[in-house]
Amino acid sequence: MSIRPPGERLLDQATTTLTDAGVGSPRVDAELLLSHVTGVPRAMLRLSARPNEVQRRDYLALVAARAARVPLQHLTGSAAFRHVDLEVGPGVFVPRPETELLAGWAVQQLSARGPESPVVVDLCTGSGAIALSIVHEVPTAVVHAVELDEVAFGWAHQNLAGTGIDLRLGDMADAFGDLDGTVDVVVANPPYIPLDAWESVAPEVRDHDPALALWSGDDGLDAMRVVEQTAWRLLRPGGVVGAEHADAQGDTAPAVFAGRWVDVRDHVDLAGRPRFVTARRPADR
Template identity: 45%
Template sequence: MTPSTATVGSLLRSIAGILGASGIESPDVDAELLVGHVLGLGRGEVQAAAVTDRPVTDADSAAIAILAERRAHREPLQHILGRAAFRSLSLAVGPGVFVPRPETEQVVQFAIDALRSVPDPEPIGIDLGTGSGAIALAMATEVPNARIFAAENSVDAFIWARQNFTETAVPNATLVFDDLAGAFAELDGQASVVISNPPYVPDAAIPRDPEVRLFDPAAALYGGEDGLDVVRQLSQTAARLLRPGGTLVIEHGELQGEAIRGILTGDGWRAAATFRDLTQRDRTTTAIRG
């Protein structure tokens, strides 16, 4: 049998070229992660192996080629790897659950800061529509004195969230299967922070990225004619759950800040304010319960 002539360097160059031609924004990074996934190497180790032109077996080359083809068809990298990085966490993700985004890492910081500022030795934080559990688990791990509660009403997403709660095994985090309107009635008036990354895409809008349009669950994307139906319910539920002076944190689209501030102010919230993400797009609106 003829020995394989493939090396880590040649595979990286080939895959990056294929992914770049498919419109992937970070083809070099994705290529390194795909090769590392098959070879059991971190990105730094892959880069070192490329420099030394480490050979790759035919079997590994074939496995890498299959993954590269999936990514070239715009299947999310996180689905292929089965994991998504979020702050300090590595979360299990796949079909049926919204893949957590880097911009949400900044959104959850507002909730973490609010929890840390509360004089209560065990403040309560609630994540409504937790999806993979990313927001709730970030709060629970980074504010260990807080009690964190998360609700999800999609069966498919709940399965992923339950896996991540089990893997993370933080004792201060509780996951329940419940809808937005009725969640955590036993905690009414007790929460210090309520946070949500609700579905906010208008029903008629078509997400630009194929990874979102073709693979993210519709229930996690679309929020009615103007995209804000769930935000309106969230305003009511959060007002029920929060104590006076408690903080509401909402992630949303870049053109929705003004409308959301109007909804919240009309519902009696105080100090509604919108903040930009690292790309200078409106991303987070916060408000204080009166």
């Protein structure tokens, strides 16, 4: 009879606990937490993880917290986003994989400008995920970012320190007046959840992400309307804007840009769900 490695037994126990708690990815989360505690790469956990008693106790405490629906990233203190890692914790919106597509769109728009130094503004920067990805992937870009919430701003300040990004604390509605009419790309992941959607939001988001990053009026588009106005003010003629929205807003979010914008288009995520809208300021206005 073969003896199962202690790491594997511990993982099975944690997976059962997280499954019973309704966590969406119980095995993955169990493995990531054990890797975090032991320092053993996730791929090697089954064979190499030999947690001592202190590590075992710490691990079970983290599993219990995850079962209580504390976000995984709050427990590990970091979140992966495209090619960068960000420090995250209480008080800042945890960047989601879906937003990587919006960041990728911005990177493509900026990269297409060749050796120039394109100017980009990241509204509602939160942890600084999109801004950091852009400066990492397009080093020639001149990146500006703004965040309204003071706690989230503190996390962004940590993540963006030493990058040369111009990070400001303030409201996107009147931010960067000194850049009016000079920006090539505006990108935003604004709050977009309708106020009456409380019950449908996952506990990890509803109970732990800052309210300022979630709720946006009766239809979830109050912030999107501000993005539209601010982007129009900031962009040079021919400049582009991209903004994330809820999957139920595939028609209503693009409608915010109807009228004075051109090339208004909605984009789907990897699951085929509507995820972000892009638009271009006409070259002759």
